[in-house]
Amino acid sequence: MHLTAKLRTAACLAVAVAISPLALAAGPSSASPTDPVKPAAQPVDGSTNVRVDGQRIILGDAPASMGSVEVRQRSGIANLAPVRFASAASAVVVNYTAGTPDRSTAxxxxxxxxxxxWTEWTPAKAGQPTALPDASDQVQLRIIVIAPPQGGSPWISDVSVQPTDKAAESRMTIQAAPLKSHVFATREGLVGGTTANGHVIASRDHFVALPSRRGLASNGSGSYTVKVCTASRCAFEPVWDVGPWNTKDDYWNPGATREMWKDLPQGKPESQAAYQNGYNGGKDQFGRTVANPAGIDLADGVFWDALKLTDNSWVDATYLWTGDGGRGTVSISSGYLNVRNSASSSGAVVGMAGKSAQVTVECQTTGQSVTGSQGTTNVWLRVHAGMYVSKAWISAGSFGAC
Structure with a gap:
């Protein structure tokens, strides 16, 4: 996609890490099940361009970055440590005070x-119930602050989160199977640039961009992963950037829970509706005329190497965090893992899986013995029809036989 037709979020933006439950407090809070919990006003790993002044978390001093020729902004994120309630709750009430000078947002x-x-991120309006996809006793908060290139800096203070069972609007659901949609994919490029989660784009890189921060994984994490397939190849890649076109188009969610464009069918990007049907006057959320129907951007290694694309193309994308099913995590220090057409390292390469990405697991079978980060094993995992990866490189439990 051409630079003049893209929206790139600020180079300094990052996102919360997928903190393991083991990093949480060993026992539940001693507070009453309905008492509010106040996380420390201290950003944890994955935070960027914020500073702390007492209980205030304030946008930092990094200069504005150009996301495209039309959009410049200063931005930052503060991830707060996860909290545990005394018992599971179906919704939470988040309270906080916000300061938003000079057209800024917090x-x-x-x-x-x-x-x-971890479920995907949901904006929480101060003092109002926010539904959780399912009852849970562990939640995490993050703060996003964005401002124009000049002017005051937005801030958030006095954050607390309280479990509740009161009715909340538009509960997100985790489906039996993750959503799959047919979307137009464009090549991201931009080698040397910085993604929305702070990753510096390398040559032949492996990640994707989606037009909403709700499914944005932290740098180095695959907590939000997309499976992207053509007729003959598949790639499993972490979501490390925001775009193309929009930044609040979580089109993989049903209309009732979609952040914007609630009248569009689930799985259809706003840019596709604008380009094909003149939806929203043919413009994106920023008023730009949509020049193609792109709903996903692919880093060069995904575009050229994993999927063997030579031009922008329609693909099938599956948003793995939206559903249940067997999963494993690619455990490699860098680069990518080859996906093969048989349970052998001599099998033809029919796709790739990026570092830290999750892979779907249909079943397991025996094949060539391989030594990797998870030890030596002859177990291979079927991750798609006719596609296998060695469990030597996948952190996962056991699965049924193929």
Whole structure:
């Protein structure tokens, strides 16, 4: 996608890390099940361009960065340590005070640990119930502050989160199977640039961009992963950037829980509707005329190497965090893992999986013995019809036989 037709978030932006439940307090809070919990006003790993002044978390001093020729902004994120309630709750009330001078914005997002996985981030309006996808006793908050190139700096203070069972609007759901949609993919490029989570883009890199921060993984994390397939190849890649076109188009969610464009069908990007049907006057959320229907951007290694694309193309994308199912995590120090057409390292390469990405696991079989980060094993995992990876490089439990 051409630079003049892209929205790139500020280079300094990063996102919360997918902190393991083991990093949480060993026991539940001693407070009453309905008492508010006040996380320390101290950003944890993954935070960027914020400073702390007492209970205030304030946008830092990094200069504005150009996301495209039309959008410049200063931005930062503060990830707060996860908190544990005395018992599970179906919703939470997040309270905070915000200061937003000079057309700036400040928001607090929440996510929950459900079935040992973090749900996607949901904006929480101060003082109002925010539904969790399922009952959970562990949640995490993050603060996002964004401002124009000049002017005052937004801030958030006095943050607390309180479990509640009161009715909340538009509960997100975790489906039996993750959503798959047919979307137009464009090549991101921008080698040497910085993604929305602070990753510096390398040559032949492996990640994707989606047009909403709700599914943005932290740098180095695959907590939010997309499986992208053509007719003959598949790639499993972490979501490390925001774009193309929009920044609040979580089109993989149903209309009732979608952040914007609630009248569009689930799985259809706003840019596609604008380009094909003249939706929103043919413009994106920033008023720019949409020049193509792109709903996902692919880093060069995904575009050229994993999927063997030569031009922008329609693909099938599966948003793994939206559903249940067997999963494993790619455990490599850098680069990518080859996906093969048989349970052998001599099998033809039919795709790739990026560092830290999650892979779907349909079943396991025996094959060539391989030594990797997880030891030596002859177990191979089927991650898609006719596609296998060695469990020597995948952190995962055991699965049924193929």
């Amino acid at each position: 928001e607090v997002d929440v996510r929950a640990l459900v079935k040992d996985r």
